[in-house]
Amino acid sequence: MTQASVDVDTRTPAPAETGYERIPFTETKLGVWVIRAGALAVVLLGWELYGRSTNPALFAPFSAVVTEFVDMAIVSNVLWVAALDSARAMVVGFGIAIPVGIAVGLAIGRYRTVEYVLDPYISFLYALPMVVLIPLLIIWIGIGTPARIIIVFLECVFPIIINTIVGSKTVNQRLLDTASSFCATERQTIRTVVIPSMFPYIFTGIHVAVGAALVGMLLAEMLVVLRGLGGLIVTASNAYQPARVMVTLLVLVAESLLLVGFIKWLRRKLMPWSAEASARTA
C-alpha cells in the first residue's frame, strides 16, 4: 500500500514465470533512470533556454544559478551563514514543540475532561493559518528572536498534538486490559503501554511538523525580521537578483528533503516494526 519506490505497482500482478509477460522497459530499473535523466535534461535545457531569452532582471538561466551558487557558497559564505541563522531559530521552536505537543496531546487523548475543555481551542487554532497571528505576536513580543521561535512553535505544535491524540486513542485495548490486570498505576500504564504504542503516531506528527516548521521559519524571516534564508530571498528579489533567489530556493528544497529524509531514517532506526503505522491510521 505504501510502497517505497515508484517502480513497484501493486495493481499489476507479479509477472508470470512462464516468460509470456515481460516487464516493459519503462518499469525496469534502467528504464526508470533513463526516464528520470531524460526528464532532468528537458527541465534543465528548458530552464537554460528560457532563462537566456528572457529579461535577466526577472529570471536566471541554470548556468547563472550555478555560478551564483559558487559565489554564495564557496567564494563567500553568505548562504551558509543565512542557513545556519535560519536553522537555529527553527530548531529551538521545533524542539520546544515536540515535548509540548506530546504532553498536550497525551493529556487530551487520555482524559475526557481535558479534551472537552481544550478541544474547541485546539480545533480552531489548528484550522487557523498561523500567519494571521503574526501581527498580534509582534504587538505582544516584538520582532526579536523570541518571535521567530514562537512562530515556528505555533506552526508545528498542532500537527504533533493532533497526531498524539489519535495515537493515544488507538492504543490496543487488550494491552490496556493486561496493564490493569497487573494493577499498573496510571503512570506505569502510560510509560509502558500508551507511550510505546503512540510512538508511530508521534513520529507521523513530527513528520508533518517538519514541513510546518520550515513554513514558520520562512514566515518569521520574510514578515518579521528579514534574516536567514527567508530574508535572503526577499532582499534578493527586491534587488532584482533572480539567480540569488533561485540558489536560496534550491537550498531550501534540499534542506526540506534532507530533514524529511532524516525523520524517516530515524523512524526506521527506532521503530523498524512500524513502517506502516501511518498508513493504518488512514
Next chain:
Amino acid sequence: MTQDLAQSEIALDHARAKEKRSDRRALLLRILSIVVVLILWEIIGRQYELFLSYPLAVLQAAWEVLVVDNELLVAFGETLRGYAVGYVAAMILGTMLGYLMSYFKVLDVALGPYVNALYATPRIALIPLLVLWVGIGFGMRFTIVILSAVFPIIITVRDGARSVADEFLDVARIFVAGGWRTWRTTILPGSLPYVFSALRIGAQRSLIGIIVAETLAALTGTGRIIQDYGQFFQTDRLLVPIFAIGFFSIFMTGALNFIQRRVTPWERR
C-alpha cells in the same frame, strides 16, 4: 519518498473529520470552557486593552469593520475571488495529474521527483519571485493558490488511486472493462475518500498561501487588512479578520466533509 508524508496528512485529516461527539457532558464542558475563557478575557483584557482587547470591544469592532465601514467585507471578497478561482483550477489540475500519474507509470517516474520536492518545500518562499513574474494583483493570488494546493492534491490523489483494492480491479478486469470504464466504475469511487482528503488539505494550504501573499507582497485583501490593523495597534479590529479566517477555514473543511458524506454514502465513519 513522500507517500509517507501524504499518508500522514491523510491520517491527520481523518482524525479531524472524525471529531464528532454528541455527548451531553461534552457539550456542556465545551460551552462552559468557552464561557469561562470569554469572561476571563473580558476581565483581563480590560486591564491590557492594547495587548488583548476584550470580547465586547471585538464585537463592537466587528460591527464597525463589517457594517459601518464595510472594509473587511470588501477585502474578504477580494481574497475570496482569487482563492475560489485558484482553488477550482488546482482541484481540476491536481486530480487530473494525480490520476494520470497513477495510470501512466512513465509520467509518474518523470514528474514524481519534482512533485515530491515541491511538495516538501514551503511554496511561500516563491512569493517574492512571483511578485516579479506575475505582479501583485489577481494573478499573484491565483498563482500562489494553485502552487499551494496542487502538489498535496496530486500526491494524495495518486496514492488514493493506487490504494484501490485489488479485488475490485480484478472484477473490472474479469468483465473486460477498458481503461476509461475501469476508472469510472472502480478507481474513481474507490479513491474518493482520498480525493476529499486532498481537497481539504488543499483548501487549507491555499488559504495560508493567499494570506501570506497578501501580507508579504503588500496586496490589498484580508492579509493586508490584518497587517494594517496590527501596525496601528488596533487589537480589537485585528481580532475580527483573525476569527473570520479561522471560521472560514473550519467552514471549508465542514463543507467538504458534508459533500463527501453525500457523495460517498457507503463510507460510514
